[in-house]
Amino acid sequence: MEMITSAQNSKVKNANKLKKKRDRDKTGQALIEGYHLIEEAYQSTVKIKQLFVVDVERLDEELMTYAEEVFEINLKVAESLSGTVTPQGFFAVIEKPVPETTQAKQVLLVDCIQDPGNLGTLIRTADAAGLDLIVLEKGTADPYQDKVLRASQGSVFHIPIITQELSEFIDHFEGNVYGTALENALPYQQIPSQDNFALLLGNEGEGVNADLLNKTTQNLTIPIYGKAESLNVAIAGSIVMYHLKG
């Protein structure tokens, strides 16, 4: 196995470029980090172009065969690739899976959520709740950004995620579309659980775009019984997702 000892190595430099969304979009690839996430990618038959690993002993045989190329790296190279303070020393360049366009019945619509932790957590909950599809409006955080990947705990490989104009998606969706809003909205508990729905969540500060809220079947709110002004968007989305599932 080839050993890479310099962060200036061209493979490492290419991997590092994938920290930028522009380069991920251009190449269709992404850099992922950590044993759990790489294992999830492998289990989900995501194509692994390169593995970079400090502790070769920990490397699973099957995974090593599965990857197109495997490189041993030292700690210095690991630090240059890592997005964390204490790198596990295990990285992969993957091909971002291209979701099949299916007839989705339970969909999460995301209108420009910015915080990577919120987006990652929502992807994880949507996966747990068994939703079919996540649609992101342009301007939403990128699911292949490292903080989103980390918060999603690998769910980014389990559920199809596409970017599309939400207004167009809503026009063609055959099912109820529920927006989330603070005004002109029904307490979510008044809506029954159902098999066919889209749930629309908005930006942390500004909520859902008003034009989109006008296109929904019904807008929902989560009652505040105490003195908090609002709920975190990932929390609010998760409460309503599980409520709609029943």
Next chain:
Amino acid sequence: MEMITSAQNSKVKNANKLKKKRDRDKTGQALIEGYHLIEEAYQSTVKIKQLFVVDVERLDEELMTYAEEVFEINLKVAESLSGTVTPQGFFAVIEKPVPETTQAKQVLLVDCIQDPGNLGTLIRTADAAGLDLIVLEKGTADPYQDKVLRASQGSVFHIPIITQELSEFIDHFEGNVYGTALENALPYQQIPSQDNFALLLGNEGEGVNADLLNKTTQNLTIPIYGKAESLNVAIAGSIVMYHLKG
């Protein structure tokens, strides 16, 4: 108004010490940061010992009168006090409120949650859901740590939070106690909403302590319909809290 231009000033040094839990415990004080959080503390009549402010123009008259001491600081001092990359330049040393021991009916029990974002988000949701009390097991993150404060969005001032042995609390609580667990647990949807409950949440990695799970009325689980292994603890806790509220 006195101007402080050095991070070596004794008032600033004392404020900075409050970033350590040990010093918060010893003095009963805490350092809080940002306009929103300080406004929340003021609205909740939390005692403000000192205000440190860069932009004196933005300072509210009433708040200025309310605080025992007010100091103008420069950006250098603000940077030394701040826990963020882009400080708002507004800090307060407060006296941590001592919660009155009331007969609480809706309680969140927290067994050693470590992540400050998770704890802060749970405090915010417990406040929103109108719970009466939060009880932390020793070893849980400190609610007056800056990342917890930030995630709680001021809810730390709205709801009483105490530290107590959970096993002792459960022994004396008159109401149903629900643990959260992956095994030997009922899907949470099978439990009706109710007026008198305690919800017990565990550590991110290890879950709730087994001895505590043995003491509950019933342990609950959130069904996973997709391929995610689990839910984030703040998400799981929030789903069940709102479910129990009805």
